[in-house]
Amino acid sequence: MEKELEGRNVNLPKLHGAHVPHRKNTAGCAPVRMPVPASVTIPMSMHIGAPAVPTVKVGETVKVGQLIAAPGGFVSSPVYASVSGKVKKIDDMLMSTGRFMKAVTIEADGEQQVLETLAPPDVTDLASFLNAVRDSGVVGLGGAGFPTAVKLSVKDLKQVEAVIINGAECEPYVTSDTRTMLDDADWIRQGIELLQKYMQVPRVIIGIENNKPQCVKTMSDMAAKLKNVEVKALPPLYPQGGEKVLIYNTTGRIVPEGKLPLDAGAIVINCTTLAAIAKYVATGMPLVEKVVTVDGSAVKEPRNVIAPIGASMQSLFDFCGGFREEPRKVLYGGPMMGIAVPNTEFPVMKNTNAILALGEKDAVLPEPTACIRCGRCVDACPLNLMPAAIEAAYNRRDVDKLRALHANLCMECGCCSFACPAKRMLVQTNKLAKGLIMADNAKKKAEAEEKAKKAREKAGKEAAVK
Ligand code: SF4
Ligand code: SF4
Structure with missing residues (x-):
């Protein structure tokens, strides 16, 4: 890890998160x-x-x-x-x-007739690859839903030092990515080859929680057939699959506040998303x-x-x-x-x-009790936020304080609520706090625009009088 950090962010916080029960009941169920x-x-x-x-x-x-x-x-x-x-x-x-x-x-009609004109796209260079990604209809399939073609439309390919394939799948119950890694390893391989060929990605890291040993093995066997691809088995600490958390835990790099993963030299792509792109390029479906x-x-x-x-x-x-x-x-x-x-x-x-x-x-949540100032929510937050303080500021509707506490950075992972012994609804309050900041930003913007408009009108009238 230390070597990874040379010339980068060396002032790293300790790892935070929550040890949630995994309940991966369906991990062994092929779709x-x-x-x-x-x-x-x-x-x-x-x-x-x-x-x-x-x-x-x-x-x-x-x-x-x-x-x-x-x-x-x-x-x-x-x-x-x-x-x-x-x-x-x-x-x-x-x-x-x-x-x-x-x-x-x-x-x-129950017949599932396939459109006859479907055919694999003609992919010959970066532009045609990105067009194919867009035409595939693929978006972040891990849940984010961000259009993948937009994510891959990088101005300068030299910015991309590593593509991190997200196979962490840290949410309890969910095993669809697990099945992709086990059942569609070859599609993931083809997806990696597309990224290497058309985006000249120098390094590919597949991040997987180490409580999925079969996935780690299948992906490692697949990676062994490729160049510059490595698998990192990560501790099962939720939210290991969060974009910023995964970048930090696989490369040691921190995405600066208000910036994108690319500012840390990384693109994160979900393993099922990558497999879906490869399927489209090969089949046209x-x-x-x-x-x-x-x-x-x-x-x-x-x-x-x-x-x-x-x-x-x-x-x-x-x-x-x-x-x-x-x-x-x-x-x-x-x-x-x-x-x-x-x-x-x-x-x-x-x-x-x-x-x-x-x-x-x-499903039924226990009644929250008073905060006992134990600090467990702070300790659990992967982004080093102070959920109890954010809750207090939100209850006062103190927008300036919420800004000072960086409430807008909250990724709504729920670790704070999970860790809280008083069962306070911290993540729900954080969502409301973010909404309050956004509403205040919009109000301030509208006021500034109105002020500028009045100033323009006044200047226009004065010019007319002269
Ligand atoms: S929900 Fe927000 S404040 Fe709570 S632990 Fe996650 S990032 Fe931190
Ligand atoms: S974990 Fe709960 S009880 Fe402890 S400081 Fe945070 S909000 Fe208060």
């Missing part, structure tokens, strides 16, 4: 394809950035792999039909974020399905399911035998960073790696 659902509802925003714009009309017949929505801007991603059938409606739907978003509903871990104490038969994008959560739970008890909480993603949804009709999206249904015992 099983679910039957084609009667219909799919595909949102136009399954990524960060501008929503995609529908290119199909109600009543139109579509085939698997057919474009149904074009990117709505540079930071956006195309969307493809995951089933063959007829477009039933294009309407607003409520997303898990609480916002409404346009979605295309396709009534499936864009991203239309996902491996989703279906688990939680309310689920009868937890397993990994290959689901068409847009399939309802309920159809996946049904495929897993339904519920053993009425779920008290349903989540997109794992229990630490997952998002709770009010019903099971929400669809599988590009960045859905797991859906959980938790029974009474796991």
